[in-house]
Amino acid sequence: MTAMEDRWISISQLTARIKQTIEHNSDLQSVWLRGEISNFKKHSRGHMYFTIKDERSKISAVMFAGNNKSLAFEPENGMKVLIRGRVSVYEPFGQYQLYVNDMEPDGIGQLFIKYEQLKNQLEQEGLFREDMKKRLPAYPKKIAVITSPTGAAIRDVISTIKRRYPPAEIILYPVLVQGRDAAPSIVRALKQAEQHPGIDVVIAGRGGGSIEELWAFNEEIVARAFHSITIPIISAVGHETDFTIADFAADVRAATPTAAAELAVPSLIDVVQQVSSFEQRLHLAMNNHKKHGTERLKRLQGSYAFRYPMQLLQQKEQELDRLMDRLEKRRLLTLESSLSSFQMLQKRLELQHPERKLESSRKEYVQTAARLEKVKNRYLLNKQSEFHHVIQKLNLLNPLQILERGYQVSFDEKEELVSSIRQAVPGSRMDVQMKDGTVRTKIIETTHIRKWDFEKKEGEHNE
Known part of the structure; x- marks a missing residue:
């Protein structure tokens, strides 16, 4: 087990x-x-x-x-x-x-990477901007077709244009659409079409194929040529779902060459129908205008002005007279107002005359001078009074005035003021200053006196 x-x-x-x-x-x-x-x-x-x-x-x-x-x-x-x-x-x-x-x-993956890199580069440069796309002409006279002369694309484009819009002229520029030389061939054809006089629109493309077969329309020189051409260009590479770089650079992208031809030209049948519709609308508008004009003419013919022209003229004459009267009144009022303004300005001018100004300035000068003289005299009297008052005060303080009243001033031998008996030494000399001179004395003795005796003597002396 x-x-x-x-x-x-x-x-x-x-x-x-x-x-x-x-x-x-x-x-x-x-x-x-x-x-x-x-x-x-x-x-x-x-x-x-x-x-x-x-x-x-x-x-x-x-x-x-x-x-x-x-x-x-x-x-x-x-x-x-x-x-x-x-x-x-x-x-x-x-x-x-x-x-x-x-x-x-x-293989194809490498091409895909190259495609994405170039697409991103050109997009960053602004080659695909919508605001730079050119509008297709409504009724082109000459159409340039750049494609292989032996492919199905040219047959589809020609048959579609001839069927839809026979008046258009088709100019074929045969090119290589695949292989190493395809891209330069397409660029040369674009330059030739641009130099051809009268080309209104360009269709460039080819029939369907693999990505390798369509690669010429992914080349940088082709994309730049699509972008720089001055004529509106339709990209007509025959593929439904995928886009080539030329599709982004072109002004209009068509899914197939047949679709490109339909975008390039209008349908003549539609144009004829549109013209017929415009013609009918024009006749209707003209009839309505004529009808309204006739009705208006009848109204005018039946109006008062046409029935009684003289009365209307007389009425207008009266209106003219009334307006003339109003104009004359307005003229007189304006003249009177202008005259009043002139007189007022004249008075103001006279007041501003230089002689008046000078006379007024003279009077003002005399008045100012008189006021200044009064102020000066008043100021001088005040200062003289102040001066005499100060002189009186100085006289009161003048020591010579004290001497005039009988007082004396004593100086010792050193010419120092003697104000006390303590400075008077017996036997020394002393100069006594009086009001009219100096007396030289010799001190024999000194005697003290009391204050009340001095005051008594001072009182007696004053009496």
Whole structure:
């Protein structure tokens, strides 16, 4: 029983053995594949999950964020790529898958990258701006068609224009539409069409094909020529869903050459119908105008002016007389007002006459001089009075005046003032200053007196 049980293994064990077998096979650890991407999904964490397939088989693949961050392009469904990676097993599902290390576009993918880079460059330069697009003429006389002379595109364009608008003249500029020399051939034809006198619109394009066959219309020189041409140009490359760079640079893009021809010219049937409609509207407008004019003429003929012209003329004569009277009154009032203003200005001018101004200034001068003389005399009297008052005060303080009253001043031998008997030494000399001279004396003795005796003598002397 134990030996039989050892033969059974779990699903996980089987999956692990398969994984080990694959990972130990060196041919499966470095594989180079060419295929097409489908079911592409980029996870929020940056990992890419997709299926790589060919005509008969497909395999699940994953490219982790660490490997895909250096890609020079953005993978998408339908893109053919070259892949280098390894094969292993995703154990939870028991599914083998490809772990991608490197990836690059294959063939068409390279063209796609080139297309996107050039498209972004020219868009940044402003070649595709809508405000720079030229309007197509409503009724072109000459139409330049730049395409292959042997392709289906020229037949479609010619038949459509002749059917819709036979008066238009078609001028064909045959060019190569694919291959290495196609782009220079298209540019030369555009320059020739621009130099041709009278060209109203240009149709440039070709029939449908693969991206490689249409590549001439993705070349930079063609796109710049489409943008710089001064004549309105329609891009007519025969593809419905995809756009060439020339489509973006052209003034108008048409899905097919036939659609380009329909955009370039109006339908003659529609034009005839439109002209007929305009003609009917014009006749209707003229009839209405004539009707309204006739009615107005009848109203005027029946009006008062036509029935009684003399009465109307007389009425207008009276209105003219009334207006003339009003005009004469207005003239007299204006004249009177002007005269009054003139007289007022004349009086003001006389008041401002220089002689009046001079006389007034003279009177003002005399009055000012008289006021100034009075002020001067009053000021002088005040100052004289103040001077006499100060002289009186000085006289009161003058020591000579005291001497006049009988007082004397004594000086010792050192010519110092003697104000006390303590300074008078017996036997010394002393000079006594009187009102009219000096007496030199010799001190014999000094006697003290009391204050009340001095005051008594002073009182007696005053009496």
